[in-house]
Amino acid sequence: MQHLPEPEERTWILDGLAELVRKAGLALFVSAPIVETTRRFFPEPYSPTLPSVDRLARRLMQYAGLDDLEVRLEPFEPDDADDRHTAAYFEGIEKGVATFGLNVSQVADLEPIAGVMAHEVAHAFRRRKGLVMDDPDEEELLTDLTTVYLGFGVLTANARWRYRSGGEQQGSYAVTAWVTTAAGYLPPQAFSFALA
Numbered sequence: 001m002q003h004l005p006e007p008e009e010r011t012w013i014l015d016g017l018a019e020l021v022r023k024a025g026l027a028l029f030v031s032a033p034i035v036e037t038t039r040r041f042f043p044e045p046y047s048p049t050l051p052s053v054d055r056l057a058r059r060l061m062q063y064a065g066l067d068d069l070e071v072r073l074e075p076f077e078p079d080d081a082d083d084r085h086t087a088a089y090f091e092g093i094e095k096g097v098a099t100f101g102l103n104v105s106q107v108a109d110l111e112p113i114a115g116v117m118a119h120e121v122a123h124a125f126r127r128r129k130g131l132v133m134d135d136p137d138e139e140e141l142l143t144d145l146t147t148v149y150l151g152f153g154v155l156t157a158n159a160r161w162r163y164r165s166g167g168e169q170q171g172s173y174a175v176t177a178w179v180t181t182a183a184g185y186l187p188p189q190a191f192s193f194a195l196a
Contacts, residue, residue: 002189003189003192004189004193005187005189005190005193009190009193010193013145013190013193013194016142016145017029017145017148017149017194020131020145020146020149021149023129023130023131024125024129024131024149028065028149028150029149032063032149032150032151033063033151034151034153034154034195035060035063035118035151035152035154035155036154036155037110037111037114037155037158041059041063042055042056042059042110042114046110048107048108048109049107050073050075050102050104052107053073053102053107053113053117054071054073056110056113056114056117057071057073057100057117057120057121058071060114060117060118060121060152061098061121061124063150063151063152064121064122064124064125064150064152065125066098066121066124066125066128068096069093069096069097069098069124069128070096070097070098071097071098071100072097072098072099072100073099073100073101073102074091074099074100074101074102075101075102075103075104076101076102076103076104077103077104077105078103078105086101086103087102087103087106087107087112087113087116088100088101088102088103088106088113088116088117088119088120089101089120090120090121090123090124090127092127093124093127093128098124100117100120111155111158111159112158112159114155114159115152115155115156115157115158115159115160116159118147118150118152118155118156118159119143119144119147119152119156119159121150121152122143122144122146122147122150122152123143125146125150126139126142126143126146131146140185141185141186143185144156144185144186144190144191145186145194148191148194148195153191153194153195154195156186156191157188157191157192157195160186160187160188160191
């Protein structure tokens with residue numbers, strides 16, 4: 001397993017962060033807390049409900065300095081295979097309202113949905129600051145990098161690749177299971193390097 005990004009990717013990360021600081025300012029980058037899924041940052045209990053995700057999104061907007069915008073969540077049920085893998089999306093900002101789509105089947109656990117919503121709030125930040133790129137693939141990578149700038153890097157890094165395992169005894173058999181999930185665009189090594 002490779003622990004560091006390739007030299008070219010490290011340069012891209014550092015240049016991207018420098019460009020964010022140049023265009024969006026140093027103050028937020030150096031003063032924003034490193035947000036984690038703890039009561040310190042999200043004091044309200046989390047439940048897999050629309051009001052709970054709404055509170056989460058509003059708190060992230062506040063941390064990103066976008067608390068002057070209203071938040072609207074538009075829940076959706078996945079219609080096809082592509083929709084099942086989309087946990088949320090940023091629709092846009094209109095008349096002081098930031099609108100996000102939310103896949104209601106993807107909100108069971110706080111940790112992954114916090115990372116996903118942090119990424120979507122970073123989209124809103126980039127739109128508000130006029131930082132959006134024309135190339136959608138590049139924009140997604142830069143949005144992940146923006147989460148680090150905003151103090152959300154731990155949230156998005158933790159959502160990027162998750163491994164969970166468990167087991168139970170069923171009669172005379174031991175049954176074990178594991179699952180991995182992934183969200184985001186930057187590789188885990190890139191997130192770790194950017195956070196460091």
